[in-house]
Amino acid sequence: xxxxxxxxxxxxxxxxxxxxxxGRELLALLEARNFPAGELRPFSSGRRRQSVPFRGRRxxxxxxxxxxxxxxxLVFFVSADEVSLRLAPxxxxxxxxxxxxxxxxxxxxxxxxxxxxxxxxxxxxxxRLIAGPNCTMAPIAVAGLALQRAVGVLELRAASYQxxxxxxxxxxxxxxxxxxxxxxxxxxxxxxxxxxxxxxxALPQPIAFNVFPQVGRFGRDGYSSEELKVASELxxxxxxxNLRVSVTAVRVPAxxxxxxxxxxxxxxxxxxxxxxxxxxxxxxxxxSREGDYPTPLRAAGKWPVFVGRIRAGAHxxxxxxxxxxxxxxxxxALNSIQIAEILLRRGWLRSP
Amino acid sequence: xxxxxxxxxxxxxxxxxxxxxxGRELLALLEARNFPAGELRPFSSGRRRQSVPFRGRRxxxxxxxxxxxxxxxLVFFVSADEVSLRLAPxxxxxxxxxxxxxxxxxxxxxxxxxxxxxxxxxxxxxxRLIAGPNCTMAPIAVAGLALQRAVGVLELRAASYQxxxxxxxxxxxxxxxxxxxxxxxxxxxxxxxxxxxxxxxALPQPIAFNVFPQVGRFGRDGYSSEELKVASELxxxxxxxNLRVSVTAVRVPAxxxxxxxxxxxxxxxxxxxxxxxxxxxxxxxxxSREGDYPTPLRAAGKWPVFVGRIRAGAHxxxxxxxxxxxxxxxxxALNSIQIAEILLRRGWLRSP
Numbered sequence: 001x002x003x004x005x006x007x008x009x010x011x012x013x014x015x016x017x018x019x020x021x022x023g024r025e026l027l028a029l030l031e032a033r034n035f036p037a038g039e040l041r042p043f044s045s046g047r048r049r050q051s052v053p054f055r056g057r058r059x060x061x062x063x064x065x066x067x068x069x070x071x072x073x074l075v076f077f078v079s080a081d082e083v084s085l086r087l088a089p090x091x092x093x094x095x096x097x098x099x100x101x102x103x104x105x106x107x108x109x110x111x112x113x114x115x116x117x118x119x120x121x122x123x124x125x126x127x128r129l130i131a132g133p134n135c136t137m138a139p140i141a142v143a144g145l146a147l148q149r150a151v152g153v154l155e156l157r158a159a160s161y162q163x164x165x166x167x168x169x170x171x172x173x174x175x176x177x178x179x180x181x182x183x184x185x186x187x188x189x190x191x192x193x194x195x196x197x198x199x200x201x202a203l204p205q206p207i208a209f210n211v212f213p214q215v216g217r218f219g220r221d222g223y224s225s226e227e228l229k230v231a232s233e234l235x236x237x238x239x240x241x242n243l244r245v246s247v248t249a250v251r252v253p254a255x256x257x258x259x260x261x262x263x264x265x266x267x268x269x270x271x272x273x274x275x276x277x278x279x280x281x282x283x284x285x286x287x288s289r290e291g292d293y294p295t296p297l298r299a300a301g302k303w304p305v306f307v308g309r310i311r312a313g314a315h316x317x318x319x320x321x322x323x324x325x326x327x328x329x330x331x332x333a334l335n336s337i338q339i340a341e342i343l344l345r346r347g348w349l350r351s352p
Numbered sequence: 353x354x355x356x357x358x359x360x361x362x363x364x365x366x367x368x369x370x371x372x373x374x375g376r377e378l379l380a381l382l383e384a385r386n387f388p389a390g391e392l393r394p395f396s397s398g399r400r401r402q403s404v405p406f407r408g409r410r411x412x413x414x415x416x417x418x419x420x421x422x423x424x425x426l427v428f429f430v431s432a433d434e435v436s437l438r439l440a441p442x443x444x445x446x447x448x449x450x451x452x453x454x455x456x457x458x459x460x461x462x463x464x465x466x467x468x469x470x471x472x473x474x475x476x477x478x479x480r481l482i483a484g485p486n487c488t489m490a491p492i493a494v495a496g497l498a499l500q501r502a503v504g505v506l507e508l509r510a511a512s513y514q515x516x517x518x519x520x521x522x523x524x525x526x527x528x529x530x531x532x533x534x535x536x537x538x539x540x541x542x543x544x545x546x547x548x549x550x551x552x553x554a555l556p557q558p559i560a561f562n563v564f565p566q567v568g569r570f571g572r573d574g575y576s577s578e579e580l581k582v583a584s585e586l587x588x589x590x591x592x593x594n595l596r597v598s599v600t601a602v603r604v605p606a607x608x609x610x611x612x613x614x615x616x617x618x619x620x621x622x623x624x625x626x627x628x629x630x631x632x633x634x635x636x637x638x639x640s641r642e643g644d645y646p647t648p649l650r651a652a653g654k655w656p657v658f659v660g661r662i663r664a665g666a667h668x669x670x671x672x673x674x675x676x677x678x679x680x681x682x683x684x685a686l687n688s689i690q691i692a693e694i695l696l697r698r699g700w701l702r703s704p
Binding site: 180308315 | 373563598613
């Protein structure tokens with residue numbers, strides 16, 4: 001928890017995308033973690049014009065006002081890539097701290113991509129534009145970190161079980177409406193029902209009572225953009241350019257927790273017991289007790305990266321993990337707040 | 353489609369577990385595939401006493417009657433392990449053909465474990481007790497067969513997305529009832545909801561709006577019984593005793609299609625294009641066109657094993673697959689019928 005210094009108390013904080021699913025979590029976290037926001041300026045990046053709750057009041061979230069952002073000390077971007085691409089470099093060039101949750105700058109070699117538990121050392125006073133990670137990559141980077149540091153990871157394979165909230169508000173509302181529609185068709189007693197395909201527009205396939213292996217668009221090598229993000233971002237935050245990563249990213253009908261079945265192939269043999277001890281010591285990790293495991297329903301609304309089912313993989317140099325984290329929190333809003341808290345602790349956030 | 357010979361026309365067929373989810377599919381398939389059942393004798397293995405539909409009539413399914421089974425030519429077991437353990441050896445010792453969908457005899461070296469597309473050669477006139485495969489293993493065995501035959505598989509890793517019907521009728525009804533309950537708590541507009549844990553008894557965790565990595569019980573090495581079944585049964589049907597298999601079996605809120613993200617590590621490099629051509633030639637496989645992929649909703653009620661997203665894995669000797677099959681059909685009832693059709697074609701099914 002950051003100390004509230006006199007100087008920091010009066011920080012002016014901008015939030016671009018405050019009415020979105022991640023934006024709502026960000027405001028709640030600023031409050032819950034007692035972040036010293038002297039003034040909060042929420043902006044809506046889309047068509048949605050509404051008020052957002054903050055410290056017992058409702059604040060209007062108007063359309064983006066660059067002038068108002070330019071007088072902030074710190075701006076969080078929790079919106080689309082295009083919005084970050086347009087505004088984030090201009091603001092950071094003026095000395096304003098920008099923490100960007102979009103994927104626009106994550107692979108830019110001049111921009112630190114930061115998961116505080118993994119690479120807080122990448123934060124520098126001169127680099128005022130900071131990228132937060134992909135919500136599927138972040139839990140893997142935290143859960144596997146101790147194995148990478150202690151033994152070295154050669155290959156990482158992961159199948160994801162990604163919740164619908166990661167695709168945004170429209171996708172979530174599409175899910176709920178499909179669910180209502182299909183539920184009416186379910187009856188007990190007879191054969192297992194064969195449901196018709198529901199209509200979809202926000203997601204590429206119906207998601208209620210379904211799963212589908214498409215998150216983002218497919219590239220020429222057959223991998224989806226989400227799968228490639230996990231690979232390239234993991235190499236960057238672990239500083240492991242030769243790491244081999246193969247991911248199958250799958251959307252599942254969960255609301256807000258991303259789960260992962262991961263196979264971590266190491267440089268040398270490691271017992272599951274030793275792997276467990278290493279992982280248990282990683283900051284930000286919550287390990288399940290023997291025989292138990294995390295689920296998205298249990299992880300929803302919680303801060304840690306949850307890890308369970310640690311066991312040997314296909315050979316003695318491989319460890320299997322089951323990883324779950326709230327995709328809106330550790331995968332997005334919480335990670336951004338944790339970065340801001342480090343800037344605060346290091347005394348880099350000026351008072352206005 | 354089997355020819356209806358005069359002799360086979362009057363076959364007497366027993367079905368143990370006819371009122372269950374797989375039993376219902378089995379009866380529908382006997383009808384749809386025009387299997388020459390002169391007389392059908394359905395039995396209920398549980399408490400449920402009800403009639404089942406067959407060829408436009410409703411047949412009563414009484415409790416198991418061993419004497420009535422003993423005068424059948426062929427008995428399908430689609431029920432619990434205990435029921436098969438008790439009755440199947442006694443019936444087959446009398447010369448009655450028994451096709452057992454339970455896991456009771458699958459690993460018995462004296463019992464052929466058969467997936468017709470994979471190892472129909474294991475069927476012998478002297479082996480009248482025949483085991484059908486685990487519903488998660490069957491799609492992998494079919495989808496990966498061409499790679500195993502052409503190049504040889506060294507290691508296989510798979511994460512499953514298993515539908516609820518695979519856990520039986522009570523689990524499916526628990527799913528529907530949780531879904532109704534939780535759906536009432538969903539509202540649009542605000543933050544992404546954090547749902548409470550729903551009560552469960554048929555499944556080890558709530559399944560509506562959730563996923564959980566437990567199918568069966570956990571053993572000492574941390575693997576679940578389902579995961580170990582996939583490994584040991586795949587080694588048996590592929591006749592590959594040294595195959596290294598590591599599975600993470602996960603239940604998802606789909607109704608009746610099991611999906612799998614698989615990494616198949618081969619003895620030598622293979623291009624994805626070549627892998628695709630090999631897999632396309634496998635009987636029982638339906639390949640998705642470029643950029644498309646199967647889902648459980650699309651595969652429900654269908655007979656093939658659907659394969660898509662064929663691409664390179666973590667290295668040049670590895671191929672990734674996305675596999676979906678209806679767990680009640682290819683994973684269970686359809687496979688049993690296909691075995692019976694082979695017995696029929698070979699002229700091994702006597703008329704009574």
